[in-house]
Amino acid sequence: MLRIENLTKKYGDKCAVDNLSLHIKPGEMYAFIGHNGAGKTTTIKACTGLLNFDNGEIFVNGNSIKANPIQCKRDFAYIPDNPDLYEFMSGIKYLNFVSDIYGISTEERNEKIKKYGDMFGLTDDLAQPVSAYSHGMKQKLAIISALIHSPKLLIMDEPFVGLDPKAAFLLKEEMRAMCENGCAIFFSTHVIDVAEKICDNIAIIKDGKLVVSGKMSDVKGDNSLESIFLELEDKENDFGREWDNA
Amino acid sequence: MLKILIKSRIAGIVHAFSQAASKKSKRKVSGAIVALVALLIIGLALFSVGAMFWLLCTVAQMGNTEWAVFSMATVYAALLCIIGSVFTVKTQIFESKDNDLLLSMPIPTKYIFLSRMIVLLLINYALETLVFLPCTVVYSILIGLSFKGAASLLFVFLLLPFLTLALSSIVGWIISEITSRIRHKTVVTVALFLIFFVAYMVFTMSISGDGMLFDIGIFQSTYLFWWSGDAISNGNMLSLLWFALASLIPAAVTYFVLDKSFIRIITTKKTANKIKYKGNRTRSRGAYFSLVKKELLRFFTSATYIMNAGLGSVLCVVLSIYFSTLAKNILPIVDVPDFEWVGNLIGPMVAIVCAFLGGMNFVSAPSISLEEKQLWILHSCPINPKDVLMDKLTCHLVVCAPLTLVSAVILCVAFKVSFGMSILVLLTVFASVLFCDYLGLFLGLKFPKFGWQNEAAVVKQSLASMIAMFGSMVFFGLMGFLSFHMSKLSGYFAIIVVFAICAIICGIIHIYLISSGAKEFDNLKK
Structure with missing residues (x-):
């Protein structure tokens, strides 16, 4: 569903993402972890067409994000880490706007708004302007707007930040259900426990390079994901120091 | 501390003007064009105000009513300052985005309020200059200023913004109070702006007599304007004293009241009634x-x-x-x-x-x-x-x-x-x-x-x-x-x-x- 091939993105002389390749199949849930500034958001933004990249290619459902962006965007939904939504709209107007863009029928949108609004406890606040929403409420609205058009691929940048425990639990449940229905999910997170508990696959990025990726069980073996992550970080640091000394 | 607060506010205003484009090279070019256009606008404004006062001085000289020139300048400067700063007062004092940040720091509240008032006062001086500078130049050329008149002019120039700031602070506070309690803020703000605008038009038209450039009677009956004109043109120190009192007393009272209630005003959460979504049916559009x-x-x-x-x-x-x-x-x-x-x-x-x-x-x-x-x-x-x-x-x-x-x-x-x-x-x-x-x-x-x-x-x-x-x-x-x-x-x-x-x-x-x-x-x- 999402194929990243040799993705390279530079900011001036700094290589933010270096020759990164990943393949996420339908029904797979892929967690993307790494330290701050590792290149997670850059990769995610490149996948969603929000950022141009220097080399490589990204395919969504077989379509190139460069050559056929509109078709790609029909197939995925994106939730940024800090959703800046249209503050001049009410929650319901925003959801209708997104529904109109994706051509969702009246019946379908009403049903989904009711379902997800109730699920995340946002229904009562949908008539309020987005400017009156808290960070968590905005995050919930962004999640509902992403789920409303039943995407084949869900790309999320730190989706659990700002969510209350109940909403975080419900989102994880929904993510599982979506995967069972064939949706591919690719998301970045700093919460290693979440990645370990709900994902089948994991990719660890460090300084723009993919350190390891694959099945969760293969990557972590009998260890905890946290210890593997820290071990990889340290190994890379030691290697870097040796390289510098040499 | 006060100096730092003032500097940060001025830096914020300058930053808002200077940032112009996303790329640095573009920013330099567009910044230069913005500065050029701004200079052009200021130049045009000074020229047109100067031309207006040239005509007024000529008419005033014929009728021996030279005092009315600076009365007129005071009126225009006051209106410009009030209209120009009333909405800035609202956003800079009562609805400023850094209120919470500054209140969480160990800064005395009076310094926060004072720093904002000083910056607004500076804005008022800048607006006042647009009227007083061309007026003074034209008046000096055509009529001439005495030493006493020049000193009075300096005092009137320095004092007037205290009065206009007091008035715009009160109006800004009222607008802020109204708009924070209602849902349709935009409608009310635009309506208030239109009311101000119409009031300005009506006022400026009302001071124009039939076929004359201005109606002397209005100035003579409006003491504040008469005092400023009399002090500058005739060097009357008593008029200057009255003008100073009329400017400073309202300013002091307003400052005292707002300073005392500043913390209450900005920390009292006023919200409009929450509307509950009732599951209204939606319609799909293109x-x-x-x-x-x-x-x-x-x-x-x-x-x-x-x-x-x-x-x-x-x-x-x-x-x-x-x-x-x-x-x-x-x-x-x-x-x-x-x-x-x-x-x-x-x-x-x-x-x-x-x-x-x-x-x-x-x-x-x-x-x-x-x-x-x-x-x-x-x-x-x-x-x-x-x-x-x-x-x-x-x-x-x-x-x-x-x-x-x-x-x-x-x-x-x-x-x-x-x-x-x-x-x-x-x-x-x-x-x-x-x-x-x-x-x-x-x-x-x-x-x-x-x-x-x-x-x-x-x-x-x-x-x-x-x-x-x-x-x-x-x-x-x-x-x-x-x-x-x-x-x-x-x-x-x-x-x-x-x-x-x-x-x-x-x-x-x-x-x-x-x-x-x-x-x-x-x-x-x-």
Whole structure:
């Protein structure tokens, strides 16, 4: 569903993402972890067409994000880490706007708004302007707007930040259900426990390079994901120091 | 500490003016153009105020009423300061975004309040200078100032902003109190702005006597203005004392009251009643319709956007009604032998006047920069960038075309323009609205202003907005000059030429926007 091939993105002389390749199949849930500034958001933004990249290619459902962006965007939904939504709209107007863009029928949108609004406890606040929403409420609205058009691929940048425990639990449940229905999910997170508990696959990025990726069980073996992550970080640091000394 | 607070506030204001584009190289160029345009505007303002006072001094000299010149200057400066700072008071004191941050720091509240008042006082001095500087220069040349007069002038100049700031603080506080408690903030703010504007117009008209430049009686009966004029022109120290008391006492009382209640005002959460969503049924619309609706919502929910970029249409109707009252004086000229050519002029001039006034609208110019923080929505949704640009053009058209066309109809009827010519006038006015629309969007795309904190920085101070407004006015001024000369041959020919020029420019920009422009928009912030 999402194929990243040799993705390279530079900011001036700094290589933010270096020759990164990943393949996420339908029904797979892929967690993307790494330290701050590792290149997670850059990769995610490149996948969603929000950022141009220097080399490589990204395919969504077989379509190139460069050559056929509109078709790609029909197939995925994106939730940024800090959703800046249209503050001049009410929650319901925003959801209708997104529904109109994706051509969702009246019946379908009403049903989904009711379902997800109730699920995340946002229904009562949908008539309020987005400017009156808290960070968590905005995050919930962004999640509902992403789920409303039943995407084949869900790309999320730190989706659990700002969510209350109940909403975080419900989102994880929904993510599982979506995967069972064939949706591919690719998301970045700093919460290693979440990645370990709900994902089948994991990719660890460090300084723009993919350190390891694959099945969760293969990557972590009998260890905890946290210890593997820290071990990889340290190994890379030691290697870097040796390289510098040499 | 106070110095740091003042410096940070001034830095914030300067930053809002200086940031102009997303790229550093572009920022330098557009920053220079913004500075140039700003200087041009200030120069023009000083020149026009100077010209007005030149006339006033001449009339005052003839009637031995020299004192009235500075009375008039005080009136204009006071009005300019109050209108110019009342909404700044609201945003800088009562609704400032850094209130919470500063209150959480170990800074005495009185310093926070005082730093804001000092910055506002400086803004008032800057506005006051626009009136007092040309007035003083002209007065010194034509009439001359005594030593006592010059000293009084300095004191009046220093004292007046205390009074205007006191008044604008009270009004700003009232506006802030009202708008924080109601849901339709934009409607109330725009309505209050219009009330201020109308009050200003009524006041300035009321001080103009019948056929005279000003009515002396009004100044003599309004002590404050009389005192300032008397102190400066006649060197009357008693008048200066009264003026000082009249300025400082209200300022001190206002400062004391607001300082004492500052913390309560900004920490009391006032909210409008919460509306509960009742599961209203929704209706699906096309993507294009939804994009236009979004754009219109953005416009109609922002008082800053409406007041700065869209009120030209309202002004256009008001002024066309005023101009239509002049028709009875102008139409008889057509019947005067050797002046028949004036008849040819009327149609094209009606179109040019409407186009010129419509040029004050620049809804499309800031529309791209205003997307900044939400660009990710448009960029991650399956929307063709071309459609986004077209929806911005449609929004400008929907906001500006109806009232500008109504103005054209009013003038056509008042000036008895023939049916055929009226159709051409309406077509030309529509083309002129399109011209402003396309020009604004083109400039908005070429000079986007990102990194803003307050939308006023984009709507009022961006290069795109400035050039769109003044560029349109200069363009229609040139069209007016051209059609004036062409009308001597044929009014129809003149108006068709203006229409054709507007249409061709729109066509060129349209082709650009749907090709390279769409790609540029798609690459914004990437």
